[in-house]
Amino acid sequence: MSALPFGRATATEAELFTLSLWQLVKEDWIAHGRDWTKPGFRAVAVHRFGVWTMKIKSKFVRAPFSILYKMLFRKVRNTYGIELPFTVQLGRRVIIEHQGGIVIHGYASIGDESIIRQGVTLGNRYLNRPFDAPKLGKRVNVGAGAKIFGDITVGDDVNIGANAVVLSNVPARATAVGIPAKIINSDNHHKFDIGEVSQL
Template sequence: MSPSPGPFARIREDRAVYREGWWAQGLWALAIYRLAAARYARPRGIVRSLWGGAAKLGVKWVECVCGISLPDSATIGRRLRIEHFGGIIVHGATVIGDDCVLRQNVTLGNRSEDRPMEAPILGDRVQVGAGAVILGAVRIGDDAIIGANAVVLHDVPAGAVAVGNPARILERR
């Protein structure tokens, strides 16, 4: 098994899916995330602590400037595309697969204060529409589409479409 590529290789790979290149605020957020999350591969010590302080500043800068909350504790696959910046909230325990798309005003969060670490798991190639909310320990299957303004509180099978509030599942043809 080959070693995982470093953060700079991942950032170059991420950049390839952004039409705007380095001008895309979603790419800025993802680059800061990649650099911040890379510190977990280092052993505990002074370097990791200093890196952590710089990472927290970078994450806060992205939140203020881009309106994207992308914590370094989340697990994000390859080539995530944030189509339009602003109002994007991702819970720290969220898992996002490869080649996913998030649009503006998306929330991936927990559902209850009683279970604060329950967060969504998105499979590969999931598309999340503008204003969609996915809450709790729900699984979104590979190739699923979450419609704009959908509120997803239950699992969505692979290849399905979830629309409405609360979301109902439609099978794609």
Template sequence: MFGSLPVRERCGSPTETLISAPRTSQPNLFQSLWQDFQIIFERDPAARNWLEVICCYPGLHALAVHRISHGLWHRQIPFVPRFLSHIGRLFTGIEIHPGATIGQGVFIDHGMGVVIGETAIIGDYCLIYQNVTLGGTGKELGKRHPTLGDHVIVGAGAKVLGNLEIGNHVRIGAGSIVLRSVPNDCTVVGVPGRIISRSGRGCPLEHGKLPDVEGQIIRTLFDRIEELEQKIQKLH
């Protein structure tokens, strides 16, 4: 219909293979905390020494509080897990429900405004920037928050909403809103999120150079309209 209009893929083709079954358990508490601490030096060039990281990284503090509250949550201790998560939110600006399952080596960079829902599952070595929401879409019961695979990057301000599966090594661009599941090794940008690359793992996501998917489509439509107008004028 639109001639040379590029085809953009919606997130989550039913024929794609998504991530493996959600993890149901977490590694040892101290092992997880150590991995959370070490990964900061690998991913943040501003991390200069261990004292600075321990004292000045709210993402690390939020994860430490969460891992304690999560253990209490699974022991079905009332009130205390939610209260601990609330205290963590007051001091870090990061809200993680104690029911959320988070793998090891996760790095929440800056972190202010991050919200992670009760049934969210985050795989190992994920990178989450500020103002990210891993939330639900309504008042449905059961699993209602996203499942992230391993080595996922979620850009600043991105929203991943609903019971979705985000594959391993997926990159979600800043400001994107993802409403459908995403296969492994994809890059997703836009509102709603669209797959723009399947180049596989190891491809860096440059948040300052994200493609304007909607803008490209609109420009293509304008070019097509202009071409059709010229053809009509020649007919006259």
């Protein structure tokens, strides 16, 4: 597969923990075309702020930031229709294209440089298993209106077609389309061009 334009390693949990809020948000801003007015960038920035807030050990120091985060989260959700809780494990340089009807389960994970579009839902499949949530790998391209349900894994470099309903694991480098989604290509060689991220 062709190298990504960023020229840097993908994130690990430890790396995300050590990077500053400013570094992560700057990457997100660049990935969103250096446009701070984009709803997707604002949603991701609020998510980063929420994660940063919850790292503050002192509950007295954390309290005002927590209140601010909750206000911003609700503002983004109600204004742009993007629900992205701080509990989501969000990789670096994830892009949210457009807005409206985007719901991400609080226990979902989204890998580096993935793209989420309008109308996408990542959620649980069964009422008696409310904590089940999808895990998306790196560079996953999710089409508009796609739904991904349950404790499933979507591999790296996967394309999910518009309005697809994904209910089972998708292997790396595959394309999945339809309701329920079926694999139509298991050796996908696409790459993303979502902007160049400068060295921080």
